[in-house]
Amino acid sequence: MNITPLEVTHEKNLYEQVAERIHSLIQEGTLQPGDRLPSVRKLKAQLSVSVSTVMEAYRLLEDRGLISVRPQSGYYVKLAIAQPPEPTESTPPCDASLVDTLMTFQFSRSSFHTDGLVQLGAAIPAVELMPTAALNRLMGQVLRQNPEYAHSYQLPPGCAPLRHEIARLMMNSGCSISPDAITITNGTMEAFYLALKAVTQPGDTVVIESPTYFGFLETLEELHLKALELPTHPREGLSLEALESVLQSRSIAACALVSNFSNPLGSCMSDLKKKQLAELLAQYEVPLVEDDIYGDLNFEGDRPKAVKAFDRHGLVLYCSSFSKTLSAGLRVGWCVAGRYQTRLERVKWLVNHTTPPANQLAIAAFLANGGYDRHLRQLRRTYQGQMTRMIQAICDDFPPETRVTQPTGGHILWLEIPGCDAMQLYKEALRYGIGIAPGPIFSPSRTYGHCFRLNSGILWNRDVEKAIQTLGHLVKQQLAAKILDEAPPLLRQH
Template sequence: METEQSTVLYEAVAGDISSLIRSGTLAPGERVPSVRRLSRQRGVSVSTVVQAYRVLEDRGLIEARPQSGYYVRPQQRVLQEPSVSAPPRTPQLVGVHALVSRVLESAQATGMVPLGTAIPYAELVPTAKLRRILTDVARRMPDTIATYSLPPGRDELRRQIALRARDYGVRLEANEVVVTNGCVEAVNLCLRAVAKPGDVVALESPTYFGLLQIIESLGMKALEVPTHPRSGISLDALELAIERQRVKACLLMPTVSNPLGSTMSEAAKNRLVKMLADRGVPLIEDAVYSALHFGPVQPRAAKAYDRAGNVLLCSSFTKTLAPGLRVGWVAPGRYFEKVQMLKFISSVGVSDLLQVTIASFLENGGYDRLLRTLRKTYESQVRLFTQAVSRYFPAGTKVTRPTGGYVLWVEMPGGTDALELYERALAERISLSPGQMFSASNRYRNCLRLNCGIPWSQQTEDVLRRVGELAAECVRPGFS
């Protein structure tokens, strides 16, 4: 059990060693004092020093070499960020599903290292607590099993979601919320509520392939809009696009986008919401990663600026609490009735048993503490993966600086064929997500999305080193 005093002690030891490294007194490649020696020198316990060295390893400052001790890590290259994207200006019919399902299926094979799929850190899913709550609900409330669950969903869960909406800077009443089967269903219902086949939907570029698949399945067209890897969609480009053609809806991730990890500023969100309301274009806001923002407070959602009921806010508990329970929600603004009706005709309700289980966890299961742990863990994971990409990927590679979440977008040198890299990695039981999955126009052929939700270990580092080597072999001069 960690006490406050022990934390202060190991942080102090870690701080001293990192000062020595930063000042160059301990040079890259040099051995740092052994655990026993430092423990004697500082008059602290061996476990305090071990803990301090673990922290320094997590921060990428030192590395353990088996049977030899700890060494200062070699200097890092600092990789550039990708530039603002430049997708085509015309709407496209989408055809990503075949590639996406091939990649997702191959990722499921046993023994595969899941570097492509964005799956949460399994150790942090509170399965034991959820199992206890679920059993208790099933025993106390047999009706949750014996009767139909109907939309818009259970009051106790909708109340918890309305309370949590404050974290998004949004005032919501429980009766403004529809419970869904995950965020994907929420987005699907919203798109069907506001647009029809053939209509044009504006998106960030690159964007999450699941959103493209929904557009594809509904026969709509995707208009990819230039997007900055840190600050999100270009509002000037979006405005111009809306002036040029009839855009029926915008489907965006203004806070912690996938795959870029971008977050729009509050001012940009305000401008976005006003611009779309003035033009009568609804905004479907996918906020599934918002709670995993790395900043001290969760940024406000675009919905916080909505005065006209024009923003349909979608999210879920799949990325933070229980991926397998598939409980999500939407606050559809003035499209409430339509979304509720569509929910009913597509899949009736969401299991009452699961809804009450999630509601009970939100009420007294320590969700805020869990979120703090997730953010801290993912921030450190993203840092470690970024360092490994810097170390092992070919010269000229660029990488995002995500504002939250657990994916990295890696842009390899222009001639790299990410599909070839995907095939070659697959043969070595490593699954990757090639960039083409994230575009309606077959862009990003030299890009990859990396899942940083895999616990860090020597094996993880070895896998990233191998992917870097394969990437170097997939660079084809003249191919771009």
């Protein structure tokens, strides 16, 4: 963008005038949160000032908390996220139970099969944010170059070029993995299903976060496994103290969690806690099925490590995919199953033989040409900006007692509103063409009736903004009606 020259005044230092010009552009909305500012040299040329003047102006804006610097990238308008109170650590029941996901199935049908629905419930990214043109071009290219391979039966573990690129990619998560240790799957959910089936028998108990991703619960039900919910913090993740207590007193077949920017809380374990988790599970010889589908979507700093990075005994079965970063429809995921790889690949072969080869080759080509890193940088900024806008809108339109998670990556928010009936809100919102994910579907014990999940992965626009306003209005109406119902009869008459 071009910035018009300054009208120099002697009342303030030149760098202060430059800073005020940038500040006004931020206030007017010309520069949005997450936008990159002109480079120092570009702004120097536009305003006819010195490099040192621009640097001093940027430092002043940084001190005021208006902009931030990203190493080797430049200066950006700071994402001034509103700070609503966060949900408290969960306190689920301590009994293991079989899972019934009929309610989840009904939610999925309404979320994916209702035309015109504002998709605030399903955790799906906007297709417009994905590099579909590049992937389509590469798909045509690999089909021309590999006409027979792309239409042939393939055996697990999958396409060698893709496994090579994934092994390189996993170095960013702290994992040193051989391509031969990687099994390609149809998305993360198949990887998760195969991993759990490889380490459990019907009737076994699996430890999960609470709340947890409802897809996990569907898998547990299908495999006839019991779920044991453990307390989970919205920032720090699963309680290791509760986990250790359970491991000491019960027979646990496996643990299953989303380690980075979890679904639905958005929590991200520290490296120290991940190391302690890996060591604790190794002590009791309990495998961990780790879903790291959101790990590449960190907003700041380095990509967080996976628990797999601390696995010294082959007990962590690492699952991930490109569904949230490149393409949900291509269904390309993978699993690093450690000591369970042979068993997992046998189950994969029995279930569906292989993941479509053309899809694998197209993703491999995209990764090989360096496009993934460039795409991720933009996607992270977009997700962060959209989450910021959604949190701000919630603060503006929802009751003041609303609690909202503050994730540092991904595109999911979890809301906790005392007195709210999330299932009733879910049904009312559908009548307004709005989808939300009600809290009870994230727990086998059907807790979290006052909570729901929102998706900030869709493009922020007027329809989304209006949907948030409508949801806030519906919540306020619901709480007001509840207060009236609970009032003494005499007050209700007035």
